Amino acid sequence: MEEEQQWIREVLSGNKQAYANIINKYKNKLYATILRMTKNPQDAQDLVQDAFIKVYHQLGKYDEKGSFSSWIYRVAINHCMDEFRKKRYKMKQIEMSYEKVVNPDHPEVIFLKKEKQRQLERLIATLPEDERMIILLRFVNELSYNEISELAGVPLSQVRIKLHRAKNKMRETVKREGGYFDELSNGS
Secondary structure, three states: OHHHHHHHHHHOOHHHHHHHHHHHHHHHHHHHHHHHHOOOOOHHHHHHHHHHHHHHHHHHHHHOOOOOHHHHHHHHHHHHHHHHHHHHOOOOOOOOOOOOOOOOOHHHHHHHHHHHHHHHHHHOOOOOOOHHHHHHEEEEEEEEEEEEHHHOOOOOHHHHHHHHHHHHHHHHHHHHHHHHHHHHHHOO
């Protein structure tokens, strides 16, 4: 945290090179989050680049009251939501591309793991944007409820409610359609 504060001070005092440290620290996390929102690698890359430009220009507005990571996520996600609204962006469902896995497991086991991951991505993609964002921030980015509340700009109670509703919707989908997530359909 102190390291980030130092980088911010350096950037604000005119050292533009210090901003590379911030980019390097957050680019992969922001890309992963935005990719799950857009389902399109090229769009995600473009939005991450635009978000970092926006963060750079708004860096002076960071007031150090909350964590910098929550602030940078909020700026990036708000930018994406603005772009979605502007372009009436429709979330695209694309097949996840998987890296080649060098794994001694049986090919059938590998296939089943991939299918389970695909089904989870499809389940998440069916959620409304606000619930999808909260699910991703909680379970992919492993943010606390308080961080999500701060990031999304909603009360903590709303975060809990939206998370609960999102899980219930996913349970209902699994009950209707079946699949790998029997633990969801049993309310676990």
